[in-house]
Amino acid sequence: MFFPGWSVWCLLLSLCVSACSLEISGYDSYEVICSQGLSECTMKDELPLTVVENDDVDVQNLTPYFKLCCEDREPCTLCLVIDTELSINADKDMEDEGHSGLDEEDYREEMRNPKASVTVCYNTAPTMPSCKKVEFTVNHTALTQQNPAKLSIVITKPAGVTFSSHVTVYSSKLPHLSREVVVPSLHDVCSQELQERIEECHAPKLRTIINKEMNRVELQSADSNKSLPSVCVQYEHNGRCQMWSRTPIPLYSVMPCMCFQVWDEDDQRPRRSQSCPFIDKDFLQTNVWQNVSVSVNQGQMNNYVSMLLWNLSAPCRLEGEVWPCYKESTCKEMKGFRQQLTNGRWRQNRNDLWEKMGVFEHIDLQLSPCVMVKIKGMEHDLGPFCFNNTDRWRWSLLVVVVMLLVCLTVLLFYLLHDFVKKWVWSWHHGRFVEMGRRRHVVLLSPPDVDDGVSESVCRLGSLLCSQGFSVSVDQWCRKEQCALGPLPWLHSQLLELNSQGGRVVLVLSRKALERAEEWTHRLKEVIKTKGEEKGLPLPQIASPYSDVFMAALCLIHAEKQLGRAAERFLLVKFDSNPRSDRCLPELLQGLLLFQLPSQSQALLTELTVGGTGTGSRRRTWTGWKWSTPQRWRAKTKEGPDQHKTLHCKYAGVEKNLETRPLKHP
Helix, strand or coil, X not given: CCCCCXXXXXXXXXXXXXXXXXXXXXXXXXXXXXCCCEEEEEEEEECHHHCCCCCCEEEEEEEEEEEEEECCCCCCEEEEEEEEEEEECCHHHHHCCCCCCCCHHHHHHHHHCCEEEEEEEEXXXXXXXXXEEEEEEECHHHCCCCCCCEEEEEEECCCCCCCCCEEEEEECXXXXXXXXXXXXXXXXXXXXXXXXXXXXHCCCCEEEEEECCCCEEEEEECCCCCCCCEEEEEECCCCCCEECCCCCEEHHHCCCCEEEEEECCCCCCCCCEEECCCCCCHHHHHHHHCXXXXXXXXXXXXXXXXXXXXXXXXXXXXXXXXXXXXXXXCEEECCCCCEECCCCCCEECCCCXXXXXXXXXXXXXXXXXXXXXXXXXXXXXXXXXXXXXXXXXXXXXHHHHHHHHHHHHHHHHHHCHHHXXXXXXXXXXXXXXXXXXXXXEEEECCCCCCHHHHHHHHHHHHHHHHCCCEEEEHHHCHHHHHHHCHHHHHHHHHHHHHHHCEEEEXXXXXXXHHHHHHHHHHHHHHHHXXXXXXXXXXXXXXXXXXXXXHHHHHHHHHHHHCCCHHHCEEEXXXXXXXXXXCCCCCCCCCCEEEEECCCHHHHHHHHHHCCCCCHHHHCCCCCCCCCCCHHHHXXXXXXXXXXXXXXXXXXXXXXXXXXXXXXXX
């Protein structure tokens, strides 16, 4: 639509937006406003891919900004205003004379008032661009150098734009001519007038009632029909906000700088309101003064300049002065050292107290200097706070500390005599044993387990148990696996590993290697085809032990992504199984592999000291050369009877596990 007059353009320029607020104006019935020389202005939506450029019109400049559009008592709406300066080529139409199919009269009319258009687009980072095409009629005689062609486009509720958004506005014909504008934050907008008419600013309010007779402050919801909303307390408007659930508040703990933030937890997009109701309550200043503390210490710079350091803490930031003094009959001020508390930066410590630190240089510490504090509003000074430079006290403290260390060392040596022996043994073997922990071992069978493998697994579990390990074998925990499922059961064992330390020992066979290769190959296909998005399942194997075995492969893959699979998993193979020249699958490469029983002692050593040093992590599965220990042969003579005894023993453990709550990861 055409809105004539240069005065309208001046009115638009007056609706500027500051960096931290939005201008509030009424709804404008005009979506686009044209300057003098342009008429019949209309605006419509345009798809970015279907824009047809007009060679007669160029955009010289863009000035985007935001404002709030309000009408009557309706909620206010966010509007994007784009002021454009245009350059219109009047000679282009003259060159096309005689080439149009219009009649002479229509052609003359077209030449006097030619049609033109311009397209402007905008977008935010995560959204597709939105474009507006403005069509208008050009009156060249009304356009001069002093009166150039201008447009003002008003877009109500721009798509994808919210408070604090970064919006890019550009010309579709000249994409390099772009401007970026930032929408003010909701906090800044809601601090303006008419915030009640902005839906996003609606937030619960808090009312405080000071009851001096009962020495307390009561908190109530400003809306009498609602209960007290969620409240957090902070000291100073920019301090940390701590949740507050106790009401009322004792009056002695109320500070003038105490502020409250209130919000409704049931709201999907909770808006917080902040209030500091005690900022003008002068009688509460006494609570601040009673909680001021000052500490003084000595220091020295690299150039051996002596310093006196001071630290002042209080519930609120204070105004005042700090100066050094030395004691005579009174604490006499050292001239020229006064410092202002308002200068420098205050920071909030763990106790939510505000701290201010300072230093006095070139102070003679032999005079045992002190610090005095003057706080604005207090009738008397605070202090003196002194630093005592007594060498006798420091030497006494040193003697006491040395005696305590000697006594503690003797006591620990007496209590940890057996551990010291193990320490010496581990030093002799090149690594340190982790003291005082009964390490946990999870022993997992291959998916094609038979009687021979099952017996070997039981003997290995018996050996580990006899060596003091806490052992959990999947063959002895079938009932628990059925109740929890293989993956939750294995995760529960990993929780034991986290608390006790230890490793997961995975028994390999020829069939197990084939399954691991198949699993690895299938995983690569899933990743290659983005199977996680398409829902393609990972490999599954139907076997009594396949579920736990496959769960272990999944966990090995996950731990390898974090670079710690070798710290949790070990591989073993029994000499009784047929040997295979097959290399380890890619999933299992990098894990330690032990051949049993020939490398049983190496396995015990790794389970005992593995993870406490870096030496074991540097060995690969091909690097172990160990002899067969005699201890293994002695333990394996017991045969099935030992397996039966241990099975009963672990059945008791299973019964205990059923009555103990299990934390699932």
